[in-house]
Amino acid sequence: MDRxxxxxxxLDELLGGGFPEGRCILIVGSPGxxxxxxxxxxxxxxxxxGDAGLYVTLDEHPEHxxxxxxGYNWDLDDLEKKGKLLVMDASQLRRARPKEQGPHPMFASATTEGVGFPELLKTISKVIEGENIRRVALDxxxxxxxxxxxxxxxxRATVAFFDTLADSGCTSLVTSELKTSLMDRRFQLEEFLSHGVVLLHTLMHEGNVVRAVQVEKMRGIPHDTQIRPYQFGPSGLEVFPRDKVF
Ligand SMILES: Nc1ncnc2c1ncn2[C@@H]1O[C@H](COP(=O)(O)OP(=O)(O)OP(=O)(O)O)[C@@H](O)[C@H]1O
Ligand SMILES: [Mg+2]
Structure with a gap:
């Protein structure tokens, strides 16, 4: 499989070269x-x-x-100007009520039309095709x-979502929030349905916070399964692929 x-x-060392091409990978982690x-x-x-990218934000404001x-010297505006990156703001979807619940009683005239989940999927597919996108991240x-x-x-919605991303031929990342600690966490539905899962753990060890990454699954390729330390470095995240956490 191409990587x-x-x-x-x-991180590539843990994966034997990188993510499997064309697959949809879930990145699961706690706040921050x-x-x-x-x-x-x-x-x-x-x-x-040379891979054009699409970033879809569902939570944070694009400007933020x-x-x-x-701080990491990633000038996203510059990448956008050069046509190498597209930032799509889908944060209004989070605020819109699902269609099946109807309009909010306090805003009877409010409509969710055009901002539903299926519409977002269609827009993403169109953009990927129209702009020759190779990498997608939805966060x-x-x-x-x-x-x-x-x-x-x-x-059904999760399957449709992963299928759309996989059918597009892009190698996609989807982030997901982890609300519990490592020990008492429940598996999320998305973890079963995605092609691969990378966990970002925040652990306590002897009174210190330790950040650790683990490749939980990656269908189709052999990979490291240990919990490895990572940090926020000057050029972004850095994984220490041969170190153990404890
Ligand atoms: N140079 C830096 N610039 C920005 N953030 C940094 C820097 N160095 C370290 N950080 C850390 O990055 C954290 C935020 O990272 P990020 O936004 O990627 O996390 P997240 O998992 O997406 O969080 P959330 O769950 O809130 O969306 C900050 O809380 C801070 O601890
Ligand atoms: Mg975030």
Whole structure:
């Protein structure tokens, strides 16, 4: 299977060269663990190597992300101007009520038309095709999935979502929020349905916070399964592929 370099120092070593090409990978982590940094680093690195990227933000304001990432010397505006990156703001979807619930009683005239989940998928597909996108990052998918209270509907939507990304031929990252600690965490539906899962753990060890990464699964390729330390370095996330956490 062809590989796509992740752009994260040390991580390719855990994966034997990078993410499997054309697959959809879930990045799961707690607040501030570096999910957005991971996603942007992946796209910025792709842009350097000629892969056009699409970043879809479902939570943070695009301008805030651009500001935050300047600390790593990733000038997202510049990449956009050069046609190497497209930043899509889908954060209004998070605020819109699911269609099936109807309009909010306090805003009877408000409409969710045009900002539903299927519409977002269609727009993403169109952009990927029209702009020759090779790498996609969607950050984070959690609020989108919370729109579905019924397990079956949620499952269908998740499958449709991963299928659309896989059918596009892009190598995609989808971030997901982890609300519990490593020990008592419950597996999320997205973890079963995606092609690969990378976990960003925040652990306590002898009174210190330790950041650790683990490749939980990566269908089709052999990979390291140990928990390895990582840090926020001057050029983004860095993994120490041969070190152990404890
Ligand atoms: N130079 C830097 N610029 C920006 N953030 C940095 C820098 N160095 C370290 N950080 C860390 O990055 C963290 C934010 O990373 P990021 O936004 O990627 O996390 P996240 O997992 O996406 O968070 P959230 O769950 O809030 O979306 C900050 O809390 C901070 O600890
Ligand atoms: Mg984030």
């Amino acid at each position: 796509v370099p992740t752009g994260i120092k040390g 663990s570096g999910k957005t940094t991971f996603a942007v680093q992946y796209l910025a690195n792709g842009a350097l190597h 992300i651009k500001q935050n990432m300047k 984070p998918v959690t609020s989108l999935m919370l729109r579905y209270s019924e397990e079956l509907k949620r499952r």
